[in-house]
Amino acid sequence: MAKVILKLGDDISTDTIYPGRFMATVLPTETPAFAFADYKEFNKNLNDKKFTPGSIIIGGNNFGCGSSREQAASCLKGHELVIIAKSFARIFLQNAVNLGLKTITAPDIEAHENDELVIDEAKIFNRSSGKTYKTIPLSGTRQAVMDAGGLIRYTRKRLLKTNART
Amino acid sequence: MGLTVAEKILARAADKNTVRPGDIIEPAVDLAMSHENAALVINQFFEVYSGTGLQPKVWDPARIAIIFDHRVPAESSKTANNQKKIREFVKEQGIGKFHEIRGDVGGICHQILPEYGYVRPGYMVLGTDSHTTSHGALGAFAMGIGATEMASVWSLGTILNLEVPGTIKILVNGTLQPAVYAKDIILNIIGNLTANGATFKVLEYHGSVIREMSVSGRLTISNMSVEAGATAGIVPADDTTIRYLRDVAGVTDEIEPVSADENAVYEKTVEIDVSALTPQIACPHTVDNVKPVSDVEGMELNQIVIGSCTNGRLEDLEIAAKILKGKSVADNVRMLVFPASARIYNEALKKGYLSDLSASGAVIMNPGCGCCLGVHQGALADGETALATTNRNFKGRMGNPNADVYLCSPATAAASAITGKITDPRHERI
Ligand code: SF4
Numbered sequence: 001m002a003k004v005i006l007k008l009g010d011d012i013s014t015d016t017i018y019p020g021r022f023m024a025t026v027l028p029t030e031t032p033a034f035a036f037a038d039y040k041e042f043n044k045n046l047n048d049k050k051f052t053p054g055s056i057i058i059g060g061n062n063f064g065c066g067s068s069r070e071q072a073a074s075c076l077k078g079h080e081l082v083i084i085a086k087s088f089a090r091i092f093l094q095n096a097v098n099l100g101l102k103t104i105t106a107p108d109i110e111a112h113e114n115d116e117l118v119i120d121e122a123k124i125f126n127r128s129s130g131k132t133y134k135t136i137p138l139s140g141t142r143q144a145v146m147d148a149g150g151l152i153r154y155t156r157k158r159l160l161k162t163n164a165r166t
Numbered sequence: 167m168g169l170t171v172a173e174k175i176l177a178r179a180a181d182k183n184t185v186r187p188g189d190i191i192e193p194a195v196d197l198a199m200s201h202e203n204a205a206l207v208i209n210q211f212f213e214v215y216s217g218t219g220l221q222p223k224v225w226d227p228a229r230i231a232i233i234f235d236h237r238v239p240a241e242s243s244k245t246a247n248n249q250k251k252i253r254e255f256v257k258e259q260g261i262g263k264f265h266e267i268r269g270d271v272g273g274i275c276h277q278i279l280p281e282y283g284y285v286r287p288g289y290m291v292l293g294t295d296s297h298t299t300s301h302g303a304l305g306a307f308a309m310g311i312g313a314t315e316m317a318s319v320w321s322l323g324t325i326l327n328l329e330v331p332g333t334i335k336i337l338v339n340g341t342l343q344p345a346v347y348a349k350d351i352i353l354n355i356i357g358n359l360t361a362n363g364a365t366f367k368v369l370e371y372h373g374s375v376i377r378e379m380s381v382s383g384r385l386t387i388s389n390m391s392v393e394a395g396a397t398a399g400i401v402p403a404d405d406t407t408i409r410y411l412r413d414v415a416g417v418t419d420e421i422e423p424v425s426a427d428e429n430a431v432y433e434k435t436v437e438i439d440v441s442a443l444t445p446q447i448a449c450p451h452t453v454d455n456v457k458p459v460s461d462v463e464g465m466e467l468n469q470i471v472i473g474s475c476t477n478g479r480l481e482d483l484e485i486a487a488k489i490l491k492g493k494s495v496a497d498n499v500r501m502l503v504f505p506a507s508a509r510i511y512n513e514a515l516k517k518g519y520l521s522d523l524s525a526s527g528a529v530i531m532n533p534g535c536g537c538c539l540g541v542h543q544g545a546l547a548d549g550e551t552a553l554a555t556t557n558r559n560f561k562g563r564m565g566n567p568n569a570d571v572y573l574c575s576p577a578t579a580a581a582s583a584i585t586g587k588i589t590d591p592r593h594e595r596i
Contacts, residue, residue: 011361011452013560020539021565024237024244026206026313038567062362062395066560067539068296070206070312090366090397091296095312141190141327152213155318155326160218162322 001127002054002082004115006042010060014072014092023069028099031071032078046079058111059085064092070099077101084109084117084124097142098151105136168427170333171400172368175307175424179290187332187433192324196306197284199231199293201275203313205248207294208255210317224259225323231263231284232256233275238267238534241542273507273533276300276389276475280381281507283415287403288424292319297475297557299392303384304411305403305423307368310392331368331397332433338373340441345591347485348383349477349555349575351375352390353446355438357456365395367433370426375440376401381410382479389476390557393453402426445591448573451561459578465588468550469564470501472579473531474538477555478506480513482576487519489580489594495527496586502544503528504536528583540565553588555579 022034036043045051057076063085064072073095076083083096084104096103106124111117115128124133138146148154169177169184177185179193200207215222224230232252240246249267256264265271265278272278276297279285287305291298294316301308311325319325338351369391376384384401391399401407403423411417445459472478472486483505495501503523505511511533514520520530537544538556545565546552552564552571559571574582577591584594 011560013558013563015540015558015560015562016567019562019567020541023203023539023541024242024248026203026248027209038562062365065361065395066296066558068294068298068310068312069203070314073312087362087365089362089395091310091312094315098312098314098318139329141329145327151314151318151326152210155214155321156218158326159214159220159321163218163220 001116001118002056004058004111004113004117005051005055007058007111007113008060011062011065012059013066014064014069015066017064017072018069018075023071026071028074028078031075035075035079051079053080054082056082056084056117058109059083061086063088065089068095070095073099073101082119097138097145100146100150106133107136109133167431168429170368170426170430170432171305171370171402171424172307172333172398173330174426175288175290176330178288185330187330189330191328191330192326193290193328194324195229195292195319196289197229197231197279197291198316198319199233199275199279199291199295199298200316201233201295202236202245202248202252203294204232204252204255206313207316207320208251210314211320214317214321224261224320227260228262230261230320231275231279232261233265233278234267234272235274236535236539237542238272238532269508269511271508273509274475274478274535276385277479277506277510280304280385281415281509283411283417286411286417286421287407288422292316292325296392297389299396299399300385300389300475302391302398302400303381303388304407305401307398307400309398331366333368333370334364335432335435336369336371337435337437338371338375338440339437340375340439342375342440343443345577345594346440346443346445347575347577348379348386350443350446351438351440352387353448353456353573354443356390356394356448356454357446358436359394361393361452361454362395364391367396369394369396369399371399371401377404380481381406382481385479386476393557445575445578447578447588448559450559450570450572453557453559453573459574459588459590462572462588463590465551467499467553467582467586467588469544469546469552470499470579470583471537471544471552471554471556472576473502473504473506473536474556475506476557477576478504478510480510482555483510483514483519483523484517485576486580487522489577489591490526490528490583491522493526493584495583498586499583501528501583502531502537504531505533508533537564539563553579553582
């Protein structure tokens with residue numbers, strides 16, 4: 001069971017998740033400090049470790065649209081958040097998978113801040129409203145990258161295999 | 167069954183006879199582009215190699231392009247250090263297509279790649295920038311990826327687990343009215359498709375208006391395809407493409423255009439007749455919030471920006487200069503012009519566009535991304551409104567979440583500079 005700590009609307013862009021003015025900061029160890037930097041109170045709570053790992057952000061359609069900046073995924077991964085949205089923008093979704101940030105697509109999800117959600121294999125149960133929402137699983141190949149612990153490890157394995165052959 | 171342009175390119179790159187939407191493939195990459203975010207790619211690239219006992223070596227240094235554009239010259243020591251790290255890596259790995267901060271060969275990545283002939287029809291192009299879709303204007307399959315994905319590409323030379331996207335055909339026919347341009351067409355298309363109407367899809371552009379359009383206009387269209395969520399935005403190559411690559415980019419070797427099969431299968435076809443299209447504008451804070459300029463005419467402005475990988479090309483500067491020549495930028499606005507590349511800057515200088523713009527009160531900035539992404543120059547104050555020829559108006563995009571950004575064509579921007587208010591360019595003689 002985990003708590004919803006932020007509820008957002010449609011088309012939340014990477015400029016909102018990780019504002020451009022912090023883009024010179026690139027390392028996944030340093031980006032979490034600037035997650036949602038323009039949501040000052042939320043950002044402070046994140047940095048003060050007010051939320052437990054696994055806490056949930058709810059997005060609408062097209063979450064993570066805009067720039068390909070990977071900081072938008074790494075800053076959320078650094079706080080071990082889970083992102084549930086009606087749909088995701090392509091590059092953000094792939095970046096999240098590549099970095100091992102947990103994302104769940106739930107086209108009908110309804111939840112408010114402070115709601116308690118139970119995340120299951122194929123559905124989400126909102127304990128606060130008593131409603132259940134179905135989820136769309138990641139594609140097999142994306143799941144394989146998640147299972148490997150991200151694209152760096154996945155690529156490393158492939159690299160060693162290729163090199164063993166030649 | 168026939169193949170679309172994207173399917174043909176991906177099949178060739180994956181060494182297959184055919185592919186279908188939904189297939190998972192590992193296509194070989196013809197060109198891999200990064201800008202300042204190469205600093206992160208380098209970090210992730212070394213991570214891939216860490217503990218393997220292998221010497222970190224990119225798969226093909228000749229196929230990697232790195233262009234400094236997002237923060238040039240560096241705005242902070244942090245950026246300067248990132249750029250330094252990249253320079254060292256470029257040298258170490260012998261990366262061929264490197265563009266420094268220079269007044270002769272510098273510029274925005276999405277202008278440099280076409281200008282130098284780095285992209286050809288049929289190429290599989292990846293870039294760590296969402297507007298990598300721009301290069302579809304030359305008949306290539308070009309898409310944006312993240313830094314870790316690029317580190318994987320640098321290591322292996324292929325992109326792993328790519329799902330072949332379906333294609334939407336966009337047919338643009340009719341006759342464009344005066345003061346209506348490629349930017350107005352693509353804004354209109356995005357408004358109709360919505361910001362995620364083409365997510366995981368390729369847009370393939372056809373029709374007489376696209377065929378008659380210059381490569382500059384096509385780049386504007388492919389560039390902004392990502393604002394409808396598209397993976398790629400392709401204008402199949404034709405004589406105009408070849409002429410551009412020969413005459414402007416100086417390409418001398420063989421060019422092989424890829425066209426769709428007669429019986430190619432599209433997910434849907436969207437037809438647009440532009441004959442009645444008027445100048446368009448994207449209103450805050452989403453790119454698909456598109457209206458006719460006439461709907462918001464008279465809105466007071468504080469800053470006008472002409473430039474970016476969308477509309478910072480010679481044709482764009484020419485239109486702006488023609489409108490502003492002998493006129494004056496209104497007192498209440500700051501007008502900033504940043505050409506897309508050093509070459510464009512120098513050509514615009516020779517043709518007198520820059521002096522006309524400067525004399526009118528515009529500030530001519532160095533080539534690069536300038537204020538487009540709100541990290542470097544031209545930030546907005548709280549409550550201010552900007553009108554820009556750039557491609558994004560998300561909250562915070564021009565450096566301040568408490569400001570508004572509207573997007574339009576260079577003609578609309580220039581006409582509005584004279585009045586200091588949003589102005590329909592059809593009132594100007596162009
Ligand atoms: S001009 Fe703007 S949109 Fe284009 S590459 Fe630079 S920052 Fe990105």
